[in-house]
Amino acid sequence: MMSLQSALIGFLLSKLLPTPLTAQELIVVQTTAVATGTMPLAAGFVGILPALSLLSEEQDGTPPINLSWMAAIGWSCSVAFFGVFLSPPIRKQVIIKEQLAFPSGTATAQLISVLHHLPPPDTSLRRRAGYREVNTEDDEEIQASITPGTDDTVEELNSGEREVVQHQGWSNLVWSFLASSFMTILAYFFPVVFSIPLFGTYLAREWLWSFTPSLSYVGQGIIMGFPTTLSMNLGMLVGWGVLSPMSKLSGWAPGPVGDMTSGARGWILWVSLAIMCADSFVSLLPVAAEYFTYLLPTRISYAMYGHEDTDSDKEDFECETEDRLVPIRWVLAGLGGSVVIGTILVWAVFGNEGIKPWATLIGFVVGGLLSILGVRALGETDLNPVSGLGKISQLLFAWILPGNVVANIIAGGVAEAGAQQAGDLMQDLKTGHLIHASPRAQFFGQLIGSSVSIIVTSTAYSLYQRAYTIPGPSFPAPTAYVWLSLARLLRNGRLPDNCGIFMLVFAAVFAAISAFKTYASRRQLPYVKWIPSGVAFAIGFLNTPSFSLARLIGGIIEYVYHTRISRDGGADIRAIVVASGFVLGEGVISVVSLILRTCGVGVISCFGCSPGLCGGCPA
Template structure:
């Protein structure tokens, strides 16, 4: 603590605008930036947990955090500096993404789905203190892994990290400073972010999503003050009011599209949620289009085929015997094929170009000179001794905590230790893929870890899920934090300040996330009608498949066919992205396509509306003239439902039910009897 307090006193410094030398007259790591980041992060934490349990979707919201932080700073006597805003959004992201990093939207619900007769172990529902222990076990490994990865992928290789670059561009607009220099970054496959549209980060199962297309008109600063604040308030309020209306009158969020009979039998309803429309705006039209194509194929073609052919004999919505469980396997095959093929170029670079040839080379075959690329002074960097001790302590502490929570019957300590090691290796691949394509393929990385642990500890489903979660947590967290470090590098914020912000945000989020999940679990059935937690079935389903090798009838043929198709699509997309082709973002995303299978049509349709709004708005006005007003409105929509859902949670906890079940004859309204 003495070193931390001392640093708090020393780190009040800032960069002279447009200069390379530091100016100590401006603040950077301050109490107000940390507290504001924690406030925004807590709201994001509840929001991400809410939407993650519903659809498996988690958003980093780094760009939105910087924007909301700037709007909040208008109430401060002295506006925050650009570097304070970087620290603020770093704290917010670290706090808000813990539902994913600690597996609250996938791993823990999957353990609760265990069946003693089928799996040999009863369901594992962790108590509050046990969930805190599990969270502490996986919360810090990725944070300590980030500094050495930063040196490699941001300083030496100068990877793009489009979402982090987009956030830096937005911060430069809001604070009226010269835009960050990105056009000088040259390497194979890099696209000039100041002259071309970047690829939106794709909606990965249990992954963060961030828009990478950021308008950079200086006039937007005026919009982002009073007009921006007004837009955020009314969009937040509208989404919140609609959420409360849907709680008391559930049909508001469960409108039958083709009549009650078709809605009840085939689950075709529409949820006109402003938050999902806002997510669609943030995701962008190409991604929502891929998701909607998956919805049409999964729910409009494969689901009826499987049902009428007798391959899925249970109710359509049943994840075990119905068509929803049948198409889940096809979705899993698509995700694995897409993620693994997307990783191949990265694996080639790391294993062959880096390790075998001994270093990165330029296009003419000469070694790159990495000397002197680090622009930060030693007192602003994270010392390697901190990294070494932190990694060691986080691994040892994590192994012990996992053993205390799950015991030897759950997972052996050596397997947990191996999970951390594998998480470090997978983080290298995931971070590099994220830096080049804005896609962190954690769904594929998680499946790789499950495959590995099925080999070294066969037959143990609990160990397979837990060890896979440990490995995925490190890769996911390191990737999210690397986007923030890219933003800090471009705006010249202190990496050490961001490191402290990450630690603070992750620590608080352990308590916030665990408490929120415990409350949701008491008030609702998870998985259940209101919170189906689709990614839990993905984790458990693959673990069972690796143990038993049994698939639903005729499912294997469709899995192989769709896997081959989307392996080819992923290869084409990866090649197009590396070549800088403008049409690359219109090539369907396999992971987004697969999400359309996992979620019922209601969620995908609402997101498609948001994607269409985003496309039409910026097509008519242009990205420069369109500005950031639409991003502000979308952020308000998303936060409105996520925050007001806390009120719904309290009402449900105290036994306050719905006011009317009128219109809910299809039996798909949350809170109403089926």
């Protein structure tokens, strides 16, 4: 969601203004940026819409669905605001009453307080177990254990580092931006630059083992941190180094390795799906149990926790005045309007053959319920388990609308959108709460960001569809296959040969790992960050090795930088600035590449490319 990066770039840009932004104004800018950037995920432009384009009339009973620009606008409008109007009431519960950590939002608040010479925000926590008070020392340990890289970055900032951000930030950002831009434009004209046969041409051509030295991927690895990128690459080694050749050589996946239907990539996709579902389900269990226990009557709560309700439990910790809060009538009107209008728009875009209006309505209701679980998980672990929540919604709609693949994907997408959007925006509301920004101003920023992103995202997606095949070599959209594969499984119940046993084994293993990781996290054990993440491990299956290797380099850079270079309180913020420049450079120049492709300007040379593997090659 790039909260830290948005705050940093907004701060640097504001230095060009006659009057720089205040801390509260910067939070509104950052909130608007995050709301804008959330739309491609919330509206399913990286998963749901590509999945619909992969439909087969022979296999699914319906032809592929490719939305026009206007239809994409309608679909975006249908899911753009539901999560925004969900945010104020959820904020009251998880930020004000329960004071959940929201580590990324807290880290962003700490960064902004340093940049604006403000006192450190009060990040003391109260846990749900009888509102047990946690002192400042315990809180610091909790924050460090949850997001060691991010929080260490912020907490170690001193006055000298503030000067680094203000005076050297632009230099670091510009040079990293230019380096990433140069690599991206070079890879456009010479595609082999981003598809280097590092392990030999045979492995690159037949088994997809190539290397993409994308500085954007390196930057993402720096932001993600070494433990996460390590989990991803462990998954990559198991998936692409063990299971892929095993399925191919055993005849279970006889097609080309990269084929998502009959090849090894499609075979290991199912194992990845089992890992994600098991990890997400187990990690959500304590959150759900805690939440529903909280809803139980006082006597049952007393029997389970050994405490009674006290006046302090019932105290309203809201520190904002009414004129700075979002009125409840706005929330009710917005929720009702977004649900009604969203249901009508989904019906207008997909018709009765796609999904019935009553099923879309149920999707919004399910999305509201899942949002509560997703936001609570995000508040405690800094991870929004939308992948697992999406699978839960698909399972539900397989029972409500059996045999309808299109409705399963769309309804599941509607439910997931609310959880995705509400979770991402809640981190910003946590930042605003700690720095005393106006929740109403942030709410307006969220509405503006979501509204602008409808046009930007739909237009960009339509242009990319004209210039590239999605999914395809340049944009594989692996989550699209996850959505479609589960919908097909729920429709016809067929799995690839000998895939089921591997799914069960890996699901059981990662259910146990997830349970232990959840236990260790709640106990604040020091080694919790080194316990493999099931979701990150599964993503190593979904992406080809080229995507994971570059991110591992970024993770190693982050680890070495934090442990060797900046461990004594050095200019730690530089890593975030440089990583942001890497990501922004490739993002901006990719738009230039899109324009070149649309105008018919092709690659200069496909020398060294394996046919079909380099995104820019016509083969």
